[in-house]
Amino acid sequence: MEELKIVALNGCLGYGYEVKSLEAGLALAPAMVGGDAGSTDAGPYYLGSGTALVKREQVRRDLGQALIRARAARVPLVIGSAGMAGGEPNLQWVREILVGIAREEGLHFKLATIHAEINKTRVRDALRDGAITPMDDVPPLTEDAVMGSARIVGQMGTEPFARALAAGADVVLAGRSCDTAIYAALPIARGYDPGLALHMAKIMECGAQCGIPLAPNDSLLGVIRKDHFLVRPLAENRICTPDSVAAHTMYEQGDPLTIHEPEGRVDLSEAEFEQVDRQTVRVHGSKFIPTPRYRIKLEGARLLGYRAFTIAGVRDAAVIQNLDVIADTVRAAVRRNLHKGIADGHFNLEFRYYGRDAVLGDLEPLRHIPPREVGVLIEVVAADQLTANYVLSLARSSFLHCPFEGRKTTAGNLAFPFSPSDTAAGEVYEFSVYHLMDVNDADTSLFSIDYEQV
Structure with a gap:
């Protein structure tokens, strides 16, 4: 084929998109419509708990509009990282929504469901075989971390x-995926240059976020040819420019000239970006370099405890000046007033001051400038919810009435925006696995595929 067209729905399934944009893309007879449905950006909770950041109504709207129109156009629909984290509960949640839409709309199609959850024993065995490497700034993996994970995905x-599409799937629903894989699989399978395909996919995975005005909640068209590819927004009010597309090429990249994927890396040092028309940018020069060993990224989450927190405001200069003194005093008061059986090691008490240094902490360069007002977040994570609630209540009351040198008022130090002030936030997860695993690229058992007629 001289060219292959792909439509990206948006930056994340559930964020929304303009239906007119999708229809404009389908009118161009694309080979595929794709959608990225997940990320680790929202933290480890969604992997550990098996739930989604976006709500059912959001996913149902975006998935329904795309499914109905893709089936009418006889175009494959490919969704990756289903349910945000891409674990088995996340994947099945989206599948349930998908099948429900099909029943309501009377749609018939071949569905491929690709599983991404990996057995913990398999990861432990790989660790014993020396086939696990930490990501940057991540400690070495331990067997306890592996076996203590709620779930692990690859x-x-x-x-x-590519395997699912070659088997004739009309709809592909996948667990945790590289964002680029959703869009690069079909072009690579059809013989297009992998460097161009992966680079185009890198730009497409966020929908029209490479456009102006920036829009992760709108659709993008990608067209790959022998020696270049084109990208353009599918809404008339948006444009792509060489700067906007080049900027998105560097999005989430540690090295601005390299895209790392399981199949290899893309060298961008000779990539060029050119304006073709008002909306469209042409890109060429991206080079694919195969990897000496095939690696996949593992993501695992384990239960850390249970969270309780409160939020309050401070607009008293004396209180703001003494925030660190107050925090130390509160920690000591909590220790003194805990009932027997609860020790420091049973909970973690933290204070964050928004408006002073909550984002950067000790790295905040303007910490010496007194803020006019500060938002105070008091957070407790403990082994159970009752302990978290109890410690938070002690900390909140101690902070509210904490004395400090020069204090003139007997009123409280905190202004609460809500009543009740305390929130029991439930389970807290942390990443337990964030490592690379060497695998045989010909091993199809790692990501098994189920086929069914819907």
Whole structure:
């Protein structure tokens, strides 16, 4: 084929998109419509708990509009990282929504469901075999971390998607995936240059976020040819420019000239970006360099405890000046007033001061400038919810009435925006696995595929 067209729905399934944009893309007879449905950006909770950041109504709207129109156009629909984290509960949640839409709309199609959750024993065995490498700034993996994880997923590359599409799937629903794999699998399978395909996919995975005005909640068209590719927004009020597309090429990249994927890396040092028309940018020069060993990223989450927190405001200069003194005093008061059986090691008490240094902490360069007002977040994570609630209540009351040198008022130090002031936030997860695992790229058992007629 001289060219292959792909439509990206948006930056994340559930964020919304203009239906007119999708229809404009389908009118161009694309080979595929794709959608990225997940990320680790929202933290480990969604992997550990098996729930989604976006709500059912959001996913149902975006998935329904795309499914109905893709089936009418006889175009494959490919969704990756289903349910945000891409674990088995996340994947099945989206599948349930998908099948429900099909029943309501009377749709018939072949569905491929690609599983990304990996057995913990398999990861432990790989660790014993020396096949696990930490990501940057991540400690070495331990067997306790592996076996203590609620679940572990692997971030699949292009191969499982290509396999599902080659088997004639009309709809592909995948667990945790590399964002690029969703869009690069079909072009690579059809013989297009992998460097161009992966680079185009890197730009497409966020929808029209590479456009102006920036819009992760709108659709983008990608067209790949022998020696270049084109990208343009599918809404008339948006444009792409060489700067906007080049900028998004560097999005979430540690090295601005390299894209790392399981299949290899893309060298961008000779990539060029050119304006073709008002909306469209042409890109060429991206070079693919195969990896000496095939690796996939593992993501695992384990239960850390249970959270309780309160939020309050401070607009008293004396209180703001003494925030660190107050925090130390509160910690000591909490220790003194805990009932027997609860020790420091049973909970973690933290204070964050928004408006002073909550984002950067000790790295905040303007910490010496007194803020006019500060938002105070008091957070407790403990082994159970009752302990978290109890410690938070002690900390909040101690902070509210904490004395300090020069204090003139007997009123409280905190202004609460809500009543009740305290929130029991439930389970807290942390990443327990964030490592690379060496695998055989011909091993199709890692990401198994189920086929069914819906």
